[in-house]
Amino acid sequence: MARILAIHAHPDDIEILAAGTLAVLAGAGHQISIATVTGGDLGSGEGTPEETSRIRQAEAARAAALIGAQYRCGGVPDLGVFNNDPTRRTVTELLRWAQAQIVLTASPADYHPDHETVSQLVRDACFAASVPNYRSGEAPPLPAIPHLYFMDPIGGRDREGRWTVPDFGADVGAVFETKKAMLTCHASQHAWVARQHDVPDHVAAMEAWTRRRGRDFGIEMGEGFRQYRHHPYPRTPLLQDLLGEALATPVDQPPRAAS
Numbered sequence: 001m002a003r004i005l006a007i008h009a010h011p012d013d014i015e016i017l018a019a020g021t022l023a024v025l026a027g028a029g030h031q032i033s034i035a036t037v038t039g040g041d042l043g044s045g046e047g048t049p050e051e052t053s054r055i056r057q058a059e060a061a062r063a064a065a066l067i068g069a070q071y072r073c074g075g076v077p078d079l080g081v082f083n084n085d086p087t088r089r090t091v092t093e094l095l096r097w098a099q100a101q102i103v104l105t106a107s108p109a110d111y112h113p114d115h116e117t118v119s120q121l122v123r124d125a126c127f128a129a130s131v132p133n134y135r136s137g138e139a140p141p142l143p144a145i146p147h148l149y150f151m152d153p154i155g156g157r158d159r160e161g162r163w164t165v166p167d168f169g170a171d172v173g174a175v176f177e178t179k180k181a182m183l184t185c186h187a188s189q190h191a192w193v194a195r196q197h198d199v200p201d202h203v204a205a206m207e208a209w210t211r212r213r214g215r216d217f218g219i220e221m222g223e224g225f226r227q228y229r230h231h232p233y234p235r236t237p238l239l240q241d242l243l244g245e246a247l248a249t250p251v252d253q254p255p256r257a258a259s
Contacts (some may be wrong), residue, residue, distance in 0.1 A: 002242055005033045005100035007091070007122055008151070009081060009114035010040040011060035011073075015183040016206045017151040018104050020172025021223050023067050023179060024246045032069035033098035036060060037091060037118050042078035043192050049078070055188050063185035066178060072097060081114040083121055089136040091118075091125040095146065096139035100129075102147045102239050104225070109158035123148060123228060147238045148228040152213065156224075166224025168240055169248035172210065173221040180207065217248035 004025055006014045014022070014034055026032045039053030047055075057073050064071040074090045081087065095103060105122040106115040128134045129142040156164050172179060183206050193202045214222035229235040240247055 002030045002101050002238070003033070003099050004030055004102045004104070004239075005035060005095060005098035005146075006104040007035040007037070007094060007118070008106050009037050009112065009118045010043065010078065011036050011056040011063075012040070012183060012186040012189050012202075013106070013115070013154075014104075014151075015063055015179065015186065016154070016209070018223055019063070019067075019182045020175050020179040020210065020221065021104070021170040021225075021243070021246075022069065023175035023182075024170060024172065025242060026067040026069065027175065028242065028244070030242065032064075032067060033100070034060065034064045034069050034071045035074065035094045035098065037074040037081055037087075037094075037121070038076050038078045038114065039073050040078055043189060045192065045195060052188070053078075056186070059186045059188060063182040066182050066185070070098075079114060081117045081121070083117050083124075088121055088124055088128065089134075091121045092128045092134065093136035093139055095122075095125050095129040096136060096142060099139075099142065100146045102149070102242075104149050104151055104239075107150050107153040107158075107164065107226075109162075109164070110153035111155070111159060115153070119150065126233065145233055147234045147236070149239055150226045150228065152224045155209065156213065164224075164226075166213075166216070166250065167226045169213065169217045169219075169222040169224045169250070170243055171214075171217070171219045171221070171246045171248045172223055173214070173219060174246075176207075176210065176221050179210070216250050218251045219248055222248055
């Protein structure tokens with residue numbers, strides 16, 4: 001059994017980009033933890049940030065429970081995620097809390113500043129989490145640097161519109177209804193995403209993206225990942241091996257425009 005942590009900026013980011021993969025891994029008996037660095041406290045035009053954060057964390061916990069996962073929030077303010085020592089220690093504690101062997105996190109280039117900064121923080125926290133004298137909280141240090149993987153950016157493109165090519169993917173067709181149910185738990189976001197992102201149907205947009213990414217692998221439904229292999233991070237394909245028959249490789253064709 002492997003211990004796997006998915007960590008992103010806001011509640012619902014993971015459900016859009018990696019919930020199918022987590023469902024596959026949970027079904028194979030691996031221990032899944034889900035964390036968000038913020039509570040998404042600005043993700044509503046109604047109520048106070050504190051009220052929004054409580055609602056969104058409860059939604060995230062319900063979504064995680066659908067695959068038997070535990071959930072934790074780092075409590076950093078929404079749109080207030082910066083690459084500094086206090087926040088790095090917060091993120092390091094989340095990795096230690098999960099005792100992660102594999103970490104899935106945000107793409108280094110994405111549309112949202114919190115997403116990009118979380119990617120940097122998690123990359124550095126993977127290194128720091130096994131350093132005994134880097135104090136972060138009550139959880140013990142990790143025994144080693146975990147395997148690190150980046151999820152897709154939202155919509156598959158960076159801020160300049162450049163297409164992101166994944167190293168590999170997960171075939172999530174068999175678990176798509178679970179992924180859909182997990183995102184549906186984030187009911188507070190349906191109206192907000194329609195207002196702020198001009199996306200009238202949060203869940204339908206996720207389905208369209210999952211199908212779009214699947215075409216890159218010649219399958220119906222897919223999620224893409226890139227492995228961070230720079231020194232001294234692990235280079236062995238641990239997540240790829242754990243996916244087994246659900247592992248998908250890109251087909252040899254140029255990317256099409258996102259739909």
